[in-house]
Structures are given as C-alpha cells and as structure tokens.
Amino acid sequence: xxxxxxxxxxxxxxxxxxxxxxxxxxxxxxxxxxxxxxxxxxxxxxxxxxxxxxxxxxxxxxxxxxxxxxxxxxxxxxxxxxxxxxxxxxxxxxxxxxxxxxxxxxxxxxxxxxxxxxxxxxxxxxxxxxxxxxxxxxxxxxxxxxxxxxxxxxxxxxxxxxxxxxxxxxxxxxxxxxxxxxxxxxxxxxxxxxxxxxxxxxxxxxxxxxxxxxxxxxxxxxxxxxxxxxxxxxxxxxxxxxxxxxxxxxxxxxxxxxxxxxxxxxxxxxxxxxxxxxxxxxxxxxxxxxxxxxxxxxxxxxxxxxxxxxxxxxxxxxxxxxxxxxxxxxxxxxxxxxx
Amino acid sequence: xxxxxxxxxxxxxxxxxxxxxxxxxxxxxxxxxxxxxxxxxxxxxxxxxxxxxxxxxxxxxxxxxxxxxxxxxxxxxxxxxxxxxxxxxxxxxxxxxxxxxxxxxxxxxxxxxxxxxxxxxxxxxxxxxxxxxxxxxxxxxxxxxxxxxxxxxxxxxxxxxxxxxxxxxxxxxxxxxxxxxxxxxxxxxxxxxxxxxxxxxxxxxxxxxxxxxxxxxxxxxxxxxxxxxxxxxxxxxxxxxxxxxxxxxxxxxxxxxxxxxxxxxxxxxxxxxxxxxxxxxxxxxxxxxxxxx
Numbered sequence: 001x002x003x004x005x006x007x008x009x010x011x012x013x014x015x016x017x018x019x020x021x022x023x024x025x026x027x028x029x030x031x032x033x034x035x036x037x038x039x040x041x042x043x044x045x046x047x048x049x050x051x052x053x054x055x056x057x058x059x060x061x062x063x064x065x066x067x068x069x070x071x072x073x074x075x076x077x078x079x080x081x082x083x084x085x086x087x088x089x090x091x092x093x094x095x096x097x098x099x100x101x102x103x104x105x106x107x108x109x110x111x112x113x114x115x116x117x118x119x120x121x122x123x124x125x126x127x128x129x130x131x132x133x134x135x136x137x138x139x140x141x142x143x144x145x146x147x148x149x150x151x152x153x154x155x156x157x158x159x160x161x162x163x164x165x166x167x168x169x170x171x172x173x174x175x176x177x178x179x180x181x182x183x184x185x186x187x188x189x190x191x192x193x194x195x196x197x198x199x200x201x202x203x204x205x206x207x208x209x210x211x212x213x214x215x216x217x218x219x220x221x222x223x224x225x226x227x228x229x230x231x232x233x234x235x236x237x238x239x240x241x242x243x244x245x246x247x248x249x250x251x252x253x254x255x256x257x258x259x260x261x262x263x264x265x266x267x268x269x270x271x272x273x274x275x276x277x278x279x280x281x282x283x284x285x286x287x288x289x290x291x292x293x294x295x296x297x298x299x300x301x302x303x304x305x306x307x308x309x310x311x312x313x314x315x316x317x318x319x320x321x322x323x324x325x326x327x328x329x330x331x332x333x334x335x336x337x338x339x
Numbered sequence: 340x341x342x343x344x345x346x347x348x349x350x351x352x353x354x355x356x357x358x359x360x361x362x363x364x365x366x367x368x369x370x371x372x373x374x375x376x377x378x379x380x381x382x383x384x385x386x387x388x389x390x391x392x393x394x395x396x397x398x399x400x401x402x403x404x405x406x407x408x409x410x411x412x413x414x415x416x417x418x419x420x421x422x423x424x425x426x427x428x429x430x431x432x433x434x435x436x437x438x439x440x441x442x443x444x445x446x447x448x449x450x451x452x453x454x455x456x457x458x459x460x461x462x463x464x465x466x467x468x469x470x471x472x473x474x475x476x477x478x479x480x481x482x483x484x485x486x487x488x489x490x491x492x493x494x495x496x497x498x499x500x501x502x503x504x505x506x507x508x509x510x511x512x513x514x515x516x517x518x519x520x521x522x523x524x525x526x527x528x529x530x531x532x533x534x535x536x537x538x539x540x541x542x543x544x545x546x547x548x549x550x551x552x553x554x555x556x557x558x559x560x561x562x563x564x565x566x567x568x569x570x571x572x573x574x575x576x577x578x579x580x581x582x583x584x585x586x587x588x589x590x591x592x593x594x595x596x597x598x599x600x601x602x603x604x605x606x607x608x609x610x611x612x613x614x615x616x617x618x619x620x621x622x623x624x625x626x627x628x629x630x631x632x
Contacts, residue, residue, distance in 0.1 A: 042551040043522070187413045188578045192622035216552060217624030244626050258552045262584035262608050263620060269585065271560070272553035275521045 001073060002030035003176060003208050004054070009067035011046070011053050013279075021279040023049045023062070025232040031176065034206045036199070038223030038240070040216060040255070044276060046232040047212050048097065051180050054210065055094055056084060071176070089120050093174035097181045100161035103153040109164055110134070110149035116171055133171065140201060141167045159190035163197070170201065180212045195222055216259050220244050228252050231276050231287035250295075251288045369400035370539055370572045371424070371457075376433035378419050378596075393419045395596040396433070401540060401572040406563070408575045408587030408604060410619065416596040417576045421542050424574065425457050426450050437539075455485040458533035460562075462545035464525035468517040474501070475513035478532045485536035500531040504561060523554040530561060534569070541565070544576045559586055580623055584608050592616050 011024035023046040031037050041047040052058055054069055056076045069076045071092065076084070096102065104112055113134045122130050138145035141163040153161055162182065169177055182198070183191040199222050202209055213219050219226055220240045228236040228249065236249040247253045257270030274291035277283055286292070289299035378394040394416045401407050411417050422428035424435060426445060434443045437456065445453050458481075461467040468477050478497045482488045488496060494513070501509030504527040517525055526546060533541055543562060547555040563586055566573050575587050583590055584604055591601040592615065600613040611617050 042553060188622045189412055189618060192624075195624075214552065215624070217626055220626030221624045240626065254553055258556055260581055261625065262580040262623060265609075267581070267584050269556045269559075269581075271556035273557065275523070275554075 003033045004031040005070040007068045010065040012063050012065040013061045015061045019280040027234050031208050036209045036224045038219035038226040039212045040219045041229035045229045047229050051212050090172045092176045093169040094178040095169050095182050099165045137167045176208045178210045250292045369402050371401045372436045374398050374434050377431045379431045403570045403572050406573040406587040408583035408590040411593035415593040455536040457540045458538040460533050460543040460546045467529050474515050481535040504531045522550050541573045
C-alpha cells in the first residue's frame with residue numbers, strides 16, 4: 001500500500017464577490033514509502049495549494065471541494081483534530097515556502113527545537129535525551145550543532161537557516177516530508193548544496209518526499225518520479241528519467257525545451273507562448289490547448305484523459321491517449337513571430 | 340526530444356555558437372568604460388569602524404549592440420557595480436566614462452541627462468511598476484520627464500513602445516493596470532519604460548529570474564532583439580549561466596567584489612580557467628537524459 005494516496009482531490013478558492021477559482025482539479029496520485037516525488041509547475045498552477053491540501057492545512061478562502069487524501073490508509077479529512085495533531089510533525093512534516101524566514105527572530109535556535117519537541121510530546125523515557133536528538137539531527141544537516149543552537153536566526157546565513165528548518169522538519173523522524181520550494185531565494189551554489197544534502201538524507205533515512213518546485217532541472221535531477229501540474233491538474237506523472245528522455249504531454253515538452261546545459265556546444269531553448277487559463281472558468285477541454293502547438297479541433301471540447309502509457313507512469317494527453325512521443329506529427333510553427 | 344522538429348518556437352538559437360558573437364570582426368568602439376571601480380562601505384560596530392569591500396577594482400567596457408554578462412553569487416558585488424554605472428552609488432575610486440566623457444561625479448541636471456542614457460530593467464516586475472498607475476502612465480513618465488512629450492504625441496510614442504516589446508496592439512494595453520497583466524507582460528512593460536528615453540545602455544539586473552520558465556525564453560529573445568535592433572549596449576546581471584550563455588557575447592565572473600574571469604561567453608562557459616567559474620557551473624542542475632537532448 002502506498003504511504004500517501006490522493007484520490008480525485010479538488011480545492012476551490014471561494015470569496016464573497018468573485019467566482020470560485022478551481023485551484024486543484026480532480027488530482028490523483030500516490031507517494032510510495034521511501035519515494036522521492038517532485039511536483040513541478042509554474043506560478044499559479046496550484047502546486048502549493050495541493051501541498052497544503054495534502055497536509056489538511058487549507059485555510060479560508062481555500063476549501064476542500066472533494067476527494068480524499070489517505071495517509072497510511074487513514075483518510076486525513078475524516079480524522080478529528082486530535083488525531084490529526086498526533087499525525088502532524090510526527091509522521092508528516094513540512095518545510096514551507098521561504099520558511100527559513102519564519103524562524104522566530106527573538107528566540108535562540110535551541111529554544112525553537114525544544115518548543116517543537118514539547119508541542120509534540122517528546123518522551124525522554126522511550127525516545128531518549130531530547131538534546132542528543134537535536135544535536136544528531138543538526139549534525140545530519142551538516143551544521144556546527146553547538147554553535148547553531150546558541151545562535152539567533154539573524155546570526156545565521158540563508159543557507160544555514162534553511163538547514164535549520166530542514167532539521168526541524170526531520171526532528172521527529174517523520175515518514176513524509178513535504179517541501180515547498182525549499183531552495184527558492186537561496187544563492188545558486190547554496191541551492192546546489194541543499195539539494196545534494198536533501199537527497200543524501202532521504203536515501204539514508206528512507207522517508208518519503210513531496211518536493212514542490214518550479215525548477216525543472218532540480219526536480220528532474222533529484223526526484224524519482226515527477227508530477228507535472230498545469231492549471232490545477234496533474235498532466236503527466238512518470239519516472240524522472242523517462243520524462244526527461246521522452247516527455248509525453250505537450251506542456252512537459254515545452255518545459256523541457258526551456259532547459260539546456262550552458263556547457264553544451266550548441267545551446268538553444270524554446271518558449272511556450274501564451275499564459276495559463278483563468279482558474280475560475282477553466283476550459284471544458286484540455287487546459288493547455290490554447291497554447292499547444294499540436295492541438296487538434298477536439299482538444300477544445302474533450303477533456304484530457306488520464307491514460308496508462310508505461311507500467312510505471314500515467315500521462316494525460318489532448319483528446320486521445322498518446323502512443324508515444326512521436327505518435328503525432330509535429331507541425332513546426334513559424335520560427336519566430338516577431339522579427 | 341526525438342522529433343525532427345520541435346513543436347515550440349525555437350528562440351535564441353543564433354546566440355548559441357561562437358558564430359553568434361562578433362568575434363574576429365572589428366570590435367565596435369566602446370560606449371561606456373568602467374575603469375578600476377572600487378566601492379568600500381564603512382559600518383560601525385559599537386566603537387569600531389569596519390570596512391566592507393563590496394567592489395575591489397573592476398574594469399570592463401560595454402559596446403553598442405553587444406551584451407556583457409556579469410555573473411556571480413549573491414553578495415559578490417554585482418548590483419553595486421550596476422549602481423555605480425547608473426550614478427546611484429558613487430565609487431570610492433575609479434572612473435566611469437561614457438564616450439570618453441567622465442561621468443563619475445555628475446550632479447543635478449547633468450546627472451539627470453546621463454540617466455536618460457542609462458536605463459535599468461529590474462528583477463521583480465511586480466514591484467517595479469506602480470500598482471495604481473496604468474501601463475500608459477508608467478511608460479509615459481520617462482517620455483514626459485526626459486523628452487518633454489505630452490498629449491497625443493506622448494500617447495503615440497507609448498503605443499509604439501508597447502508594440503515594440505510585443506504588447507500589440509499597444510492601444511489595448513495602455514489603460515491596463517499592472518495587476519491585469521501576467522508576469523511576462525509586466526516585464527515587457529518594464530522594458531518598454533526603460534527604452535522610452537532612447538537609452539544607449541540598458542542594465543538588466545536578473546530580468547527573468549522571477550518569471551515562469553516557459554516564458555523566460557521569450558523575454559530573453561526580446562532583450563536580444565532590443566540590443567541588436569536599437570544598437571544599445573547591455574550589462575546583463577545574473578546568476579543563471581544558461582541565460583548568460585544564450586544572451587551575452589562576453590561574460591565576466593565576480594567573486595567577493597573582484598572579477599575572477601573575463602572573456603567571450605562561449606570560452607568562459609566551455610573552458611573555464613578559474614576554479615570558481617567551475618564551481619558556478621557545477622551548481623547548474625544536470626538531470627540525466629535532458630542534457631543529451
């Protein structure tokens with residue numbers, strides 16, 4: 001049984017004077033025990049909302065509009081608050097977007113670790129000395145534990161704060177860690193070290209990860225499997241290597257086209273002209289159709305069909321299930337519209 | 340991608356090889372020369388005074404129609420260099436000359452005239468535009484201030500500028516407010532505003548890092564066409580080596596306030612001579628499979 005099963009999950013943003021925005025629309029996926037899943041999407045596609053829905057952390061104006069999230073077989077949306085509190089941080093931990101700036105500025109780091117342990121009832125008799133555990137987890141994230149514990153957050157660099165936040169998430173040995181843009185806002189070289197660290201820790205400790213990011217290169221490099229999200233829907237879900245080698249959904253192809261290695265002899269990138277549809281009235285058919293260079297007439301009317309394409313992956317394609325990356329002839333559009 | 344033809348419009352390909360730069364051809368005479376720029380900030384820590392060497396002797400030349408990339412980690416002094424070029428920070432030592440004229444210590448009206456020649460494109464298109472002002476007002480402001488335009492002539496120029504940055508027809512965008520536009524459209528407005536006073540030099544400080552990846556290429560392409568068609572010089576500040584490779588003819592790498600490596604982009608990226616350049620290159624994500632595309 002997978003650790004996390006998301007089934008037909010939908011989230012709406014409702015406000016008094018605006019039509020509801022369907023931020024997450026009928027999303028289903030699994031996260032296996034020990035699996036590193038990347039959730040890739042652009043701004044406004046609903047990836048952070050999906051992450052929050054997975055943690056049952058939706059707050060007004062966001063509303064759970066349908067579907068289930070099962071963690072280890074338990075439906076999160078059927079639990080009482082008390083049951084949920086026992087699950088949170090102990091079994092499901094999270095690193096929020098820019099949470100390195102969310103450390104309490106007037107408390108030393110040590111106190112913030114102690115708070116987390118007290119709030120989640122660390123039991124020294126069965127779980128050991130709390131200070132030992134804090135030192136262990138800080139060493140795990142490659143920090144000078146003694147020094148960091150004595151510090152206030154402002155005395156640490158951005159990269160160090162991000163490591164502290166990661167250590168806080170791993171403190172109670174959770175089974176699932178949801179990370180929302182954990183490297184955004186950090187310097188490139190620091191980003192690289194955090195990504196390498198995260199992957200090493202995940203391999204060593206075997207927790208599951210949902211890594212939410214807009215950074216295609218990083219997600220493909222670090223994740224076992226990638227979910228590509230567009231306009232509130234998961235449009236492709238496949239092992240990273242397969243997705244990189246042969247993207248199936250036209251949107252994924254577009255994203256891959258925007259990436260290249262600057263060291264290659266010939267470097268070129270492609271653009272995806274246009275912008276995503278408004279989420280208060282998503283198109284009846286494929287949400288990507290208006291921007292899709294290979295769309296057919298039916299795409300505007302027929303919603304995408306999730307179809308099995310490989311034994312391990314799923315792909316939504318326009319209208320009909322694709323037979324492979326070359327199943328549909330690609331008409332090359334004009335090379336450049338301006339110029 | 341195994342397909343013979345990519346389904347998405349390919350952009351920026353011309354800048355990809357050595358042929359894309361004007362190497363070998365007679366280098367155009369420089370527009371702006373920065374010579375030995377130094378910026379030292381002093382801060383007080385209790386009774387002690389401490390000096391922070393933000394920039395320690397940086398020299399380069401910017402030529403019309405060419406893009407010079409300035410790459411480095413945060414805190415390396417990239418933005419301080421930009422501020423010294425625009426006259427918002429005064430160098431502790433060194434000079435900036437525009438076509439042979441020393442512009443390091445300009446004041447008042449002269450500084451204002453100089454600034455119409457040197458325009459900036461900022462990182463955050465959400466913060467760079469006044470949310471209460473229409474697109475037309477934002478783009479029109481420098482036309483009023485620097486060129487003294489008003490009325491129909493002003494509106495006409497604004498529409499032409501918007502058309503020129505791919506917001507066409509411009510008349511459709513003039514009265515829009517920033518929140519009605521996407522991030523990419525906003526950055527186009529910022530570029531149109533920078534081009535309004537007909538500058539000779541554009542300083543673009545991370546102009547695409549806040550944008551979605553799928554539209555970054557379009558904005559890069561717009562910057563490249565702008566440089567070529569308007570024959571302006573550009574200083575492109577970034578930490579992203581891919582965009583530097585695509586856009587810039589020359590590249591310099593800064594670390595702790597000093598330039599550690601400088602040269603044609605293709606050479607620096609493909610055959611880096613300095614260990615720090617290699618560190619930056621090693622930080623670029625390298626997903627298996629995609630690279631061999």
